[in-house]
Amino acid sequence: MNSELTSIQMFGIKTPIIRAGDDVVQILETALEEACVEPFEGDIFVLAESAVATSENRVVELERITPGERALALGEEYELDPREMELVIRECDEIFGGVPGAALTITKGILAPNAGIDASNAPEGHVVLLPEDPRKSAENIRKRLEERYSCRLGVIVGDSRTQPLRLGCTGLALGVSGFVSVEDARGAFDIFGKPLHITHKAVADNLVSAAELLMGEGGERVPCVLIRGAPVKLIDESPEMPKISMEGCMYFGNVIKARGRKEENLKQGQNPASK
Amino acid sequence: MNSELTSIQMFGIKTPIIRAGDDVVQILETALEEACVEPFEGDIFVLAESAVATSENRVVELERITPGERALALGEEYELDPREMELVIRECDEIFGGVPGAALTITKGILAPNAGIDASNAPEGHVVLLPEDPRKSAENIRKRLEERYSCRLGVIVGDSRTQPLRLGCTGLALGVSGFVSVEDARGAFDIFGKPLHITHKAVADNLVSAAELLMGEGGERVPCVLIRGAPVKLIDESPEMPKISMEGCMYFGNVIKARGRKEENLKQGQNPASK
CATH class of the missing domain: 3.90.1660.10 (CofE-like domain)
Structure with missing residues (x-):
């Protein structure tokens, strides 16, 4: 294999059914041992929110x-x-x-x-x-896993969601710990040396979508996927997921505008109910 | 490594800058050879739409x-x-x-x-x-790659998009060939044996999101990612991407309802302009 080649590996970690009050880190440790997977520096754990929430008695x-x-x-x-x-x-x-x-x-x-x-x-x-606080959950799990395996790791509590006008579920990061969840590509350049137009990469969401390929949605009992080699920026923090406003959102900006017009109409006494 | 372990590998395939009229398959063949990656049965190629479109003189x-x-x-x-x-x-x-x-x-x-x-x-x-017809592009590229490597492959022409109210880009499949792009999980069961509520998996979109981890958005010159071991259903077709209607869409159903009410108001002569 060429040394310049970038590559990522993903392992589906099968566990017993996780029940309310279970210790999810302990279950992961056992499952990793059984799968003969030893976590490395920079590995990312994607955990299904339902497993985390169940263990947290939710x-x-x-x-x-x-x-x-x-x-x-x-x-x-x-x-x-x-x-x-x-x-x-x-x-x-x-x-x-x-x-x-x-x-x-x-x-x-x-x-x-x-x-x-x-x-x-x-x-x-x-x-x-x-989970009550998915970011806190990710942080707690990361700290315990880092201590256990003596290396820096990332943890995501991930969920499924549908896309606008599109059939099927993809991945969404609810809470992230240990790496930069959305990377700012401003200041980077395209292949022709021009500044980039698309400026942010949803790294954490993409990691969850990747993990969903192995997780499935059902009885597969793979609530965790370990991702190795992903080019993430490790940090000793649990970053908030940055958001955009409704007004600035391509999908909702319009809805807001329509609401604004409705409110304006109301103000101008054009609502029949106010006459 | 445990034999029951499911795993996926992804390789970023670096190429020279692709220019209008270039033969994208020929470029891939050379790049794969240089990277010492030999495609296997069931491998999925995710190609950046910009590279495909450029080669197609778009x-x-x-x-x-x-x-x-x-x-x-x-x-x-x-x-x-x-x-x-x-x-x-x-x-x-x-x-x-x-x-x-x-x-x-x-x-x-x-x-x-x-x-x-x-x-x-x-x-x-x-x-x-x-690309003029991303599905056709995916099909043409797949057929040529399958012939070259004498195995069944999948090809996706992928793009980036933002999520509602969320910062950062994730993956989207524009055109797919060689595997089931959205899997129907109806009839499957959850870990407790109950029928599943979430019923479709956006396999192709998740594959593109996974590939974006290695592609980047800018000057990385990785317009192709080869994904090995993804549990896809190979078919000798290029499926249409199934869609949901605006009315049935969680994000847009509302907009449509609001439009409907507006139209109803208009019909009832409640629009001041009609008086």
């Missing part, structure tokens, strides 16, 4: 939830179990619409259907909430 | 473009060079809004800023359009 029995009035109304609008809708309301920062089966929310600063609450990979009659 | 000198009235108006609205805006209008199926710097279009059936037209990695004063 599993809720729906029968214990009493939906309020808003949950009953919104549950009907979005065709969701009103008890699940109640949890969505409690968990999310904002609901701004949706489609049948999915209320579109901002939860823990990230766009998520149904506040990231999922019945898949939860025991019957239960749902799994997102 | 490079346009802006000076040769005369913007029409609509391009002048929209160029001002979206703060784009009116000549580039003219090309966006010619290339796209539909423009439905945008933000400064990015008109949001549907082009070749896919959501894309500025019809996928990019000045990065184009010679000074030029832009690169998307």
Whole structure:
């Protein structure tokens, strides 16, 4: 193999079913040993949020939830179990619409259907909430793994999401620790030496998408993928995921503009209800 | 290494600068030989759309473009060079809004800023359009590579895109040949044996995101990544990318509903302009 060649390796780490209260780091250690994979300096662990959340006791029995009035109304609008809708309301920062089966929310600063609450990979009659603080979860797991393996590592708590107008799920980093999650390519140049137009690389999201190739969505029991050789910038921090504003977002800028016009119309007394 | 362990390997394939009219397959063959990488059955080639489009002579000198009235108006609205805006209008199926710097279009059936037209990695004063038919491009390249290496392969023509409310670019498959691009997980079960809620995996998009870890966006000159060991379903076809409707899209369903209400208001004569 050519020495100039860049390459990445990924290993799917199979584990027993992770249950509420389990120690996810201990489970990983055993699974890595069984797979004969010894973590190296710079390796990135991508962990499924459902496994992390379950280990953190974020599993809720729906029968214990009493939906309020808003949950009953919104549950009907979005065709969701009103008890699940109640949890969505409690968990999310904002609901701004949706489609049948999915209320579109901002939860823990990230766009998520149904506040990231999922019945898949939860025991019957239960749902799994997102980890309370995915960034903190990633940090805790990283520190313990780094201590155990005496090297610098990266950890991502990752999730699945759909793309606008596109069928199928891709990866999303909910919380990151140990490396730069979004790299700024400003100041870099293209192959002709011109400054780059596209300026940021969603490194952490791409790592999760890569890991999803081995994770699957279902009963594969591969809640962790170890990625080796990815050209990440290691840091001893847990960076916040940088975001763009609704106004600056190609997909939502328009919605905001439309809302603005509506509000302007209202102000000008053009709403029939105000006459 | 444990025999049950699933793993994927990725190799960044460095090439000389690809210029208009170059034979991309010939360039790849030379680059693979230099890197001492021999393609295997089931390997997936992810190719940067800009390299494919350039080889297909889809490079346009802006000076040769005369913007029409609509391009002048929209160029001002979206703060784009009116000549580039003219090309966006010619290339796209539909423009439905945008933000400064990015008109949001549907082009070749896919959501894309500025019809996928990019000045990065184009010679000074030029832009690169998307490949005329990315699926056909992927198919042609696959057939030639399969013949050359006497094995079944997959090819993706991939692009970068931003995510809603999220900073940084991830991967998107524009055209796919040789494997199932979106896998249907309906009928599969979660770790507790319950039917899965999330039902489709965007395999091709995830492969492009994985490849972007090695490609970079700029002068790295890695327009191709070879992915080995990805659990894809090989087929002797070039599947269309399945899509969801605007009405069924979590992100746009709302916009459509708002439009619907607006239209209803108009019908009911509640628009002041109609009075």
